[in-house]
Amino acid sequence: xxxxxxxxxxxxxxxxxxxxxxxxxxxxxxxxxxxxxxxxxxxxxxxxxxxxxxxxxxxxxxxxxxxxxxxxxxxxxxxxxxxxxxxxxxxxxxxxxxxxxxxxxxxxxxxxxxxxxxxxxxxxxxxxxxxxxxxxxxxxxxxxxxxxxxxxxxxxxxxxxxxxxxxxxxxxxxxxxxxxxxxxxxxxxxxxxxxxxxxxxxxxxxxxxxxxxxxxxxxxxxxxxxxxxxxxxxxxxxxxxxxxxxxx
Ligand code: OAD
Numbered sequence: 001x002x003x004x005x006x007x008x009x010x011x012x013x014x015x016x017x018x019x020x021x022x023x024x025x026x027x028x029x030x031x032x033x034x035x036x037x038x039x040x041x042x043x044x045x046x047x048x049x050x051x052x053x054x055x056x057x058x059x060x061x062x063x064x065x066x067x068x069x070x071x072x073x074x075x076x077x078x079x080x081x082x083x084x085x086x087x088x089x090x091x092x093x094x095x096x097x098x099x100x101x102x103x104x105x106x107x108x109x110x111x112x113x114x115x116x117x118x119x120x121x122x123x124x125x126x127x128x129x130x131x132x133x134x135x136x137x138x139x140x141x142x143x144x145x146x147x148x149x150x151x152x153x154x155x156x157x158x159x160x161x162x163x164x165x166x167x168x169x170x171x172x173x174x175x176x177x178x179x180x181x182x183x184x185x186x187x188x189x190x191x192x193x194x195x196x197x198x199x200x201x202x203x204x205x206x207x208x209x210x211x212x213x214x215x216x217x218x219x220x221x222x223x224x225x226x227x228x229x230x231x232x233x234x235x236x237x238x239x240x241x242x243x244x245x246x247x248x
Contacts, residue, residue: 008234008235009242012218012242012246013246015218016246019097020097020098020190021097021185021188021189022189022190022193023207024101024103024193025103025193025195026105026106026196026197027104027106027195027197027204029239030086030106030110031081031108032196033239033240034081034082036078036108038196054067055170056170056171057171057172059169060164064155067164068143071140071167074126075144081108083114084110085240085244086239086240087114087116088114088115089244089247091116092115096247096248101189102116102118102119102120103120103122103186103207104119104123105123106121107126107167109126120182120185121178123167125166125167127139128165129163129166130163131159132157133157133161134157134159140165143155174203186207186213189213191215191216191217193219194208194221194231196221197227198223208230216233217230217233219233220235220242220243221235223236
């Protein structure tokens with residue numbers, strides 16, 4: 001099947017050509033074709049792990065080493081993969097549309113590596129560590145290096161806090177400035193794309209609903225999702241089958 005055979009692609013291309021403002025909400029499905037696992041699909045990260053042990057403040061307080069071992073493995077996986085054709089296509093689209101924002105739930109930095117510039121990382125970023133007590137930040141890889149060389153107390157920050165990944169964990173609020181900018185982008189958009197997310201995690205998913213956007217909303221996902229009933233059109237295809245076709 002050629003990408004143009006997916007119903008809705010030609011119509012979407014026309015709408016994008018006329019759009020002044022576009023917002024794209026992405027999830028782990030867009031990185032699946034780079035080789036990273038999703039969260040809830042086959043082989044997904046949350047399929048055989050306890051979220052509360054690995055991605056919650058309580059889990060970190062209980063066993064920081066376990067949490068760092070898991071995030072260390074994920075960070076190494078992120079460093080070993082390249083952006084997919086879908087990431088690259090979004091970066092190219094940004095160059096032809098005056099107001100273009102990628103709002104991502106992903107923490108893998110692949111939109112930035114692909115060349116997207118206006119990226120809002122709703123759930124944080126795996127490339128950075130932050131202190132549990134103060135505003136200090138440092139590259140996450142530096143903490144991993146300290147852990148690997150068994151530096152004394154590698155997770156201790158001088159203020160008395162501990163270094164943790166700069167990821168939004170369960171039960172934590174999204175960074176308010178990033179969320180506010182994402183809401184603004186959703187409100188401004190004429191066209192909104194929802195790519196590779198199950199739409200199960202709030203408040204990210206609601207950005208693509210009428211509560212936050214008056215845009216024409218198109219979902220690109222091989223599966224039906226929690227957002228399908230709320231969007232104007234669903235294109236049942238993989239992100240990299242469709243997005244490169246939209247670049248003029
Ligand atoms: P999920 O695992 O919930 O959903 C992934 C979605 O990607 C599914 O709907 C798949 O059908 C779709 N998908 C898979 N391959 C695809 C492809 N090639 N092209 C397009 N779509 C594809 O992952 P997310 O929706 O990203 O939060 O999960 C949202 C949040 O839940 C994550 O950011 C994470 C997690 O808990 C935090 O860690 C805070």
